[in-house]
Amino acid sequence: xxxxxxxxxxxxxxxxxxxxxxxxxxxxxxxxxxxxxxxxxxxxxxxxxxxxxxxxxxxxxxxxxxxxxxxxxxxxxxxxxxxxxxxxxxxxxxxxxxxxxxxxxxxxxxxxxxxxxxxxxxxxxxxxxxxxxxxxxxxxxxxxxxxxxxxxxxxxxxxxxxxxxxxxxxxxxxxxxxx
Numbered sequence: 654x655x656x657x658x659x660x661x662x663x664x665x666x667x668x669x670x671x672x673x674x675x676x677x678x679x680x681x682x683x684x685x686x687x688x689x690x691x692x693x694x695x696x697x698x699x700x701x702x703x704x705x706x707x708x709x710x711x712x713x714x715x716x717x718x719x720x721x722x723x724x725x726x727x728x729x730x731x732x733x734x735x736x737x738x739x740x741x742x743x744x745x746x747x748x749x750x751x752x753x754x755x756x757x758x759x760x761x762x763x764x765x766x767x768x769x770x771x772x773x774x775x776x777x778x779x780x781x782x783x784x785x786x787x788x789x790x791x792x793x794x795x796x797x798x799x800x801x802x803x804x805x806x807x808x809x810x811x812x813x814x815x816x817x818x819x820x821x822x823x824x825x826x827x828x829x830x831x832x
Contacts, residue, residue, distance in 0.1 A: 654742045657698060664698060667691060668747070672737035678729050682717040685758045688751050689713040698744050707748040711815050712755040719818055720759040727757045756794075759816040767793035768800065775800070777817040777825075782810050789817065789825045802826075 657664045668691060671677050677687040692699050692713050704710035732754070741747040760776035767773045773795040780788045780799070790799050790807050792814060799807035799814075802825065817825070 655744075658741055658743065658747070660740060664695060665741075667695070669737055672733045678733055681723075681725055681727065681729065681758050682721045684729060684732070685717040685721050685755060688755060689715075689717070692748075692751060699748060703744055703748050706745065707752040708814070709748055709752050709755070711813055712752060712759070715755075715759060715815070717758075720816055722759060722761050722816075722819070724761075725758050727754070756816065760794075761817065761819060761822055763791050765791060765804075767796060767798050768804070769793065769798040770796055777822050778814050779817050779821065780807070780809075780811045780814050782812040789821070790814075 656662060659665065660669070671684075671687050671691060674687070677683050689712070692704075692709055699709065701710070704713075736750065736754070739750070741750070756776075760778070763775045763777055765775040767775055770793070773793050775791040775793055778790050778792045778799075780790050782788070788801070788807065788809065790801055792799050799811060801807055
């Protein structure tokens with residue numbers, strides 16, 4: 654274990670301090686913003702490849718006021734009591750936990766289960782291809798399976814995947830005739 658990953662290191666103390674700050678833990682938006690700021694502030698540890706491998710590179714740039722799902726089921730009390738007690742051996746593990754949390758705060762679930770593994774929630778996402786084209790898709794929270802909103806497996810180039818906002822979802826579903 655690297656010294657900076659030890660619980661008593663200055664770096665990890667900054668992380669654990671987030672959970673005892675009442676202002677941060679008072680709302681999902683504040684929590685999202687604080688986690689993103691922690692990652693950005695510590696770019697010495699969260700290097701480019703770590704950010705990309707965990708998709709934090711995109712998540713830390715999202716505006717919490719726009720992207721945090723007001724109906725998220727993530728419990729701030731659970732985060733405070735359980736996540737703050739975890740120990741991390743590697744920066745990649747910490748990055749994945751933060752990434753999972755940010756996804757859970759931002760992503761809007763669909764009413765579908767993953768057809769590949771017949772469980773786990775699908776989330777509304779946008780896939781931005783290198784050519785700039787954006788596809789509205791659903792992604793499995795567990796295995797990453799992608800499908801379009803008609804239930805067909807997406808076989809195109811995924812590019813950058815990011816959560817769809819409630820507004821983007823409403824526009825897409827109204828075009829599809831669901832709303």
